[in-house]
Amino acid sequence: MKFSQLLVDLAFLIDNSLRYQRIKRFFRNLLENDDYPYKKYFDYFMIFLILSSVAIIIEEVKTPISKWLYYYDVYFVTGVFIIEYLLRLWVYNDVHKIIIAEYEESLFLERPFDTKRVLKEIIKKKLEYIFSPLAIIDLLAILPSYRELRILRIFVLFRVFKLLRYSQNISHFFQVLASKKIELFTLLMLVAFTILVSGISIYVFEEHQNPHINTLYDAFYWALVTISTVGYGDISPVTHEGRTITMIIILVGVGLISFATSIIVSAFSEKLDEIRENRIIHTAKKLDNYYVICGFTHMAQLLAKRFKREGIDFLVIDNDPSVVERALAEGYLAICEDATQADAFRHINFDHVKAVMALTQTDMHNIYICLNIRSFSKKCFIISNAVDPNTHKKLKLAGADYIISPYITAGFFAAKIIDEPIAIEAINDILIARKNALCEQVEVIKGSFLEGKRLKEIDFDRYKLILLGIVKIEQSLPGEKFYHKFIFNPDEDLRLEAGDILIVMGYTVSIANFKSQVIESSLKYGKKA
Amino acid sequence: MAKKHKILLFGFGRYGEQIAKNLALDGHKVAIAAPSKEELKIASKDGFEDLYVIDIEDDAQLTDLILDHDFTHIFCAFDEEEKNIYLTITFKSLFRHIPIIAICESKETERKLRLAGADRVIDTMVAAANRLYYIVEKPAVAEAIDEILFKDKSIVFEEIEIPKGSFLDGVNIKDIAFSKKYKIIVIGLVDRELGNRFIFVTRGINHKIDAGDVLVVVGKKEDIDNFKKLLGVRV
Numbered sequence: 001m002k003f004s005q006l007l008v009d010l011a012f013l014i015d016n017s018l019r020y021q022r023i024k025r026f027f028r029n030l031l032e033n034d035d036y037p038y039k040k041y042f043d044y045f046m047i048f049l050i051l052s053s054v055a056i057i058i059e060e061v062k063t064p065i066s067k068w069l070y071y072y073d074v075y076f077v078t079g080v081f082i083i084e085y086l087l088r089l090w091v092y093n094d095v096h097k098i099i100i101a102e103y104e105e106s107l108f109l110e111r112p113f114d115t116k117r118v119l120k121e122i123i124k125k126k127l128e129y130i131f132s133p134l135a136i137i138d139l140l141a142i143l144p145s146y147r148e149l150r151i152l153r154i155f156v157l158f159r160v161f162k163l164l165r166y167s168q169n170i171s172h173f174f175q176v177l178a179s180k181k182i183e184l185f186t187l188l189m190l191v192a193f194t195i196l197v198s199g200i201s202i203y204v205f206e207e208h209q210n211p212h213i214n215t216l217y218d219a220f221y222w223a224l225v226t227i228s229t230v231g232y233g234d235i236s237p238v239t240h241e242g243r244t245i246t247m248i249i250i251l252v253g254v255g256l257i258s259f260a261t262s263i264i265v266s267a268f269s270e271k272l273d274e275i276r277e278n279r280i281i282h283t284a285k286k287l288d289n290y291y292v293i294c295g296f297t298h299m300a301q302l303l304a305k306r307f308k309r310e311g312i313d314f315l316v317i318d319n320d321p322s323v324v325e326r327a328l329a330e331g332y333l334a335i336c337e338d339a340t341q342a343d344a345f346r347h348i349n350f351d352h353v354k355a356v357m358a359l360t361q362t363d364m365h366n367i368y369i370c371l372n373i374r375s376f377s378k379k380c381f382i383i384s385n386a387v388d389p390n391t392h393k394k395l396k397l398a399g400a401d402y403i404i405s406p407y408i409t410a411g412f413f414a415a416k417i418i419d420e421p422i423a424i425e426a427i428n429d430i431l432i433a434r435k436n437a438l439c440e441q442v443e444v445i446k447g448s449f450l451e452g453k454r455l456k457e458i459d460f461d462r463y464k465l466i467l468l469g470i471v472k473i474e475q476s477l478p479g480e481k482f483y484h485k486f487i488f489n490p491d492e493d494l495r496l497e498a499g500d501i502l503i504v505m506g507y508t509v510s511i512a513n514f515k516s517q518v519i520e521s522s523l524k525y526g527k528k529a
Numbered sequence: 530m531a532k533k534h535k536i537l538l539f540g541f542g543r544y545g546e547q548i549a550k551n552l553a554l555d556g557h558k559v560a561i562a563a564p565s566k567e568e569l570k571i572a573s574k575d576g577f578e579d580l581y582v583i584d585i586e587d588d589a590q591l592t593d594l595i596l597d598h599d600f601t602h603i604f605c606a607f608d609e610e611e612k613n614i615y616l617t618i619t620f621k622s623l624f625r626h627i628p629i630i631a632i633c634e635s636k637e638t639e640r641k642l643r644l645a646g647a648d649r650v651i652d653t654m655v656a657a658a659n660r661l662y663y664i665v666e667k668p669a670v671a672e673a674i675d676e677i678l679f680k681d682k683s684i685v686f687e688e689i690e691i692p693k694g695s696f697l698d699g700v701n702i703k704d705i706a707f708s709k710k711y712k713i714i715v716i717g718l719v720d721r722e723l724g725n726r727f728i729f730v731t732r733g734i735n736h737k738i739d740a741g742d743v744l745v746v747v748g749k750k751e752d753i754d755n756f757k758k759l760l761g762v763r764v
Contacts, residue, residue, distance in 0.1 A: 291665065298634060302658035312666065355665050383661065387543065402664060406657035410606075410632055411547030412679055413651050415555045417630055418534055418602055420686045421649060426716060426727070426745060427674060427686075431659045441669035461703065466714055466730065468677070468747075471669040486676040488684055489714055489748065501669040505716065507729070 004115040011099035028091040031084075035285060043166040046084070050141075050159050050166075053077040057144060057156045078142055085138050092129040095122050137161045172275055180267040187260055191227070194256070198249045199223040205241040212236075227253030273336075280315075280333050281347045287313045288352050294339035294369050295360030296323045299385065299406060303357070304332055317344060340368035342375065350377035358384040358400070363391040367398045374399035430505065439468070439503065440511045446498040448522035456492035463514045465506040472500050533557055537600040539585070539616055540607035541568040544632055544653065548606050549577060562594065585616055588623065595624055605631040605647070610638045614645055621646035677747065686716075686747045693740035695760045702736045711756045713748030 014020050029036035056073045059065055098121050106113045129135055140158040164170050177184065203219035212235040213219055222235040227249050237243045284290070290313035293300050300316070304327070307314050316327045316334035327334035337344035339358070350356075350373075358369040366384045373382055384400040386392055392403050417424045430439045444450045450458065460467050469488040486503075487494075496502075504511065535558045538549050545561070549572065552559050560579035561572050569580045583590055603620055605613040613631045620629055628648040633639045635654065642650045663671040677684050691697050697705070707715045717729040720736045727745065730736075738744075746753060 299654050299658045299661070302655055303661055306659060306662045310662075310666070357661065357665075381665070383665065389547075404657055404661050404664070406634075406653040407543045407547045409657045409660055410544050410651055410653040411551040413653075413656055414548040414604065414606070414630070414632070415551035415557075416678060417649050417651060418536065418552070418557065419555065424678075427678060428656070431663065431674070432655065439667075439670045439674065441667050456709075466716065467708075468714065469673050471672060486673050488673075488677060488681065489708060489712060492709060503670055503673040505729070 004113045007099055007115065007118070008103050008113065011096035011103070014096040015100060024091060024094075027087050031088055031091060034282075046080075047163060047166050049077050049080055050162055054156055054159050081138070081142050085135075085142065088135070088138070089126060089129055093125050095125075098122055098125070134165060137164070176267050176271045176275075177264070179271060180263050183263045187256070187263060190259075191256060194227055194249060194252055195220055195223045198227070198245055201245050202237065202242055205239055205245070206237060210235070210238050210242070223249065226250060227256060229253050229257060277335050280335050284315045284333055284335075285347065285349070287315075289354050290314055290352065292317060292348065292353055292356045294318075294356065294358045295365070295385075296320075296327050296334070297359050297361055297385075300357070300359040303359075304330070308332070315348075340365055340372055342372060345373065345376055348376075350380045353377075353380055355381040355383055358382065360385065361387065363387050363395070366400075367391070367394055370395060370398035370400045438508055438511055439505050440515075441471070442502045442504055442511075442515055442518060444496050444498055444500045444502065445518055445522040447524075448518045450496050450502075450518055450521075451498050453496050454492065455490060455494050455496070460504070463506070464510040465504045465514060468503045468505055470494070470496075470500055470502055472497075534601040535599060536560070536602045536604055537562060537594070537598070538604040538606055539563070539583075540605070540612070541572045542606075542608035544608055545606040546571070546575070548604060548632075550575065552604075553577070560598065560600070585612060585619070588619065591619060592623055595627070600627060603627055603629045605629065610634055614638065614641050617642055617645040617647045683750050684747065685750050685753065686745065687753050689744045689746060689753075689757060689760065689762060691738055691740050691742050691744065692761050695740070695762075697738045697760060698740045700738050702730065702738055707746070711748075711759075712752040713746045713756055716745045716747055718745060719743040 030039055030042050033039060053073050056065060056069050059069075099118055102118045102121070103113055130139075137158050140155045141162045143155040144159065164174070199216065199220040199222070202222060203213060203216050206213050213222065218235060225232050225235075226246060229250070237246050291307065292315050293304065294317045296304075296316050296318040304314065304316065308331070314333070316324070316332050317337050317339045318324050318327065318334065319336065319338040321336050324334045324336040335344075339345075339360075356369075356373050358366040358373075360366055360369070363386060366386070370382055370384055373380060381402075382400045383402045383404055384395045384398075386395055386403045386405045387407075389405070389408070395403055413424060455467070467489075469486055470490050472485045472487060504514070506514075533556050536552055537560050538545060538552070539562050541549065541561055541563045545563070545568075549559050549561060553576075558579075559577060560581065561569065561577050562581040562583040563569050563572070564582070564584060566582060569582060572580055581594060583594065585591070605616045607613050607616070610633050613633065617629050617631050620627065629646065630649040630651070631642045631647040632651045632653050633642055634652070636652070639650050639652050660671065663674070677686075702715070702718070707713055715730055717727055718736060718738070719725060719727050719742060721739060721741050722737070728736075736742075746756070748756075
């Protein structure tokens with residue numbers, strides 16, 4: 001009774017200890033969470049240990065190794081392996097949760113706390129881990145350090161197997177093969193059957209005539225070498241019967257080999273898309289501040305081209321595999337998912353997404369996408385394409401922050417192109433960045449040489465820039481929403497404040513130069529302060 | 530506002546509707562031609578009066594329509610790109626002199642329209658995609674362009690040809706503080722000495738302005754008008 005009480009107390013103590021949770025979470029992340037940034041370094045470290053220890057053991061086969069290498073291998077590497085093994089055993093599950101669950105259940109059902117059952121459950125869970133393939137490999141990988149038993153050296157192989165844990169590529173390979181378990185098993189059975197039949201028959205026919213075949217083992221060895229089409233030729237049939245069998249099993253062997261090849265190839269081609277998608281999601285996860293484009297329509301393609309040219313990261317989502325294929329061929333990150341389904345965004349962390357763009361051709365899909373994204377993130381900026389002007393309101397309701405419509409844009413441009421054709425062309429050149437001329441926004445950074453200056457004190461001419469205007473961010477009432485106010489060709493006495501945005505026009509290099517000077521001067525200010 | 534134009538707009542689909550509305554808002558007189566009565570019904574609901582049912586493959590009908598009215602521009606705004614190309618070709622073969630503006634959705638069609646002789650081509654998808662880019666990446670610029678081009682009607686772009694003997698003839702461009710003195714911004718010019726290409730002033734070349742050069746300026750309508758008066762250009 002007392003023991004059970006102690007167990008329960010301990011379980012609650014652990015459950016309440018934030019420090020314990022934090023430490024356990026840290027190790028769990030380090031060992032098991034692929035998205036944890038530091039896991040990578042841990043993996044590299046382990047790979048290094050494995051390779052070095054394998055190298056030492058191989059070296060040891062022929063020549064005696066130095067004392068230090070020996071100590072390194074026996075104590076350090078093995079020590080790390082043991083610690084890792086124990087840690088993995090520890091983080092595999094939470095023992096205290098089992099105890100608490102049982103305790104609560106016993107309270108609820110008003111029955112005594114069953115210590116035996118709890119212990120059984122705990123041991124069962126831990127054994128489950130111990131007997132998992134990777135854990136067995138881990139355990140066996142520790143053994144070669146025991147030098148007294150030479151046979152244990154063979155377990156150095158398990159150290160190599162241990163690499164599986166730290167390399168995604170190799171484990172992917174096994175996952176792919178695992179998906180064809182049934183086929184591979186059938187193949188294995190077929191091979192075993194063929195070897196059995198042909199091995200026995202060659203044994204029966206040639207045991208007396210052939211000096212090389214003395215045991216059934218020789219016969220099986222010969223059978224496998226023959227059906228695999230390796231054919232060493234160290235054992236070859238000498239009787240007519242034996243040769244007949246050989247001819248038959250060579251034919252069967254060719255069939256089996258092609259069967260094996262086709263299974264593996266088809267497994268890979270089936271899984272390839274999945275693996276590739278995983279890779280892309282993995283890459284996307286590492287991005288920061290990127291855009292998500294839903295629907296790789298014509299407009300999206302043009303936008304993607306522009307983004308790529310400007311070096312901006314984005315992820316394309318489309319539900320048509322052929323369209324995704326095209327996006328991938330362009331070198332974009334693209335995944336094939338239905339953006340109207342919640343499933344499509346399960347891997348995406350919207351804190352890192354700058355904006356989502358729903359650019360499909362149908363308003364209904366765009367509305368679904370907006371709703372879908374809003375269900376993940378309240379803050380994320382959403383832009384949606386609208387085909388029918390009547391859907392604007394619906395899209396806004398669905399959560400779109402901004403609505404773009406090629407039809408409306410066309411309307412704007414159409415009206416202007418008649419009166420101000422040059423203006424439109426010039427603006428177009430600037431917008432498309434065709435002639436290397438750009439319109440750019442430059443923020444007046446706090447502490448930069450721009451802050452507090454009057455406009456006439458800044459020689460835009462020297463920077464080879466034109467100042468078109470200034471966007472001032474103003475707050476009408478404290479606590480109210482900020483709004484932008486654009487001042488065209490402002491008075492030269494206007495004083496610049498931090499946070500104002502200059503709209504300048506000029507060539508790429510001039511703008512880059514100006515911007516870097518602004519940033520540089522603000523950095524100097526930061527140092528002084 | 531500049532003088533009002535009389536525009537013949539073909540097509541009243543998704544594009545046509547928006548374009549017609551914007552043109553009408555700017556005070557132009559818009560006539561709408563479409564192959565089906567359905568489209569024109571919507572147009573009449575939107576308040577347009579000059580409506581014509583036209584078969585675009587019938588040259589005689591088109592000729593009559595143009596000859597009966599004095600349209601200054603023709604706008605091809607069918608949702609279907611190939612109709613715009615076809616119409617452009619037809620008009621260019623019938624009436625060389627009327628400027629044709631056409632919309633398209635792809636580079637390929639833009640090329641074809643230019644070959645067909647369209648004077649101005651709007652690639653709506655490029656426009657929308659680039660607009661999208663500015664809205665997310667450079668919102669302040671997008672805002673400024675919106676303001677200059679669309680919202681603030683008093684700010685206009687204009688091209689001004691320098692008359693012979695005016696005070697700018699023979700002057701270096703950097704010697705004049707346009708924005709201080711005349712409250713206008715010179716964006717670029719066509720310097721005839723250097724060919725007929727438009728050059729942004731930010732190139733940094735101190736162009737010598739001669740008669741016949743074209744300045745592209747942006748500014749308040751009244752400031753530009755004042756400037757033109759000073760130059761001796763008729764307003």
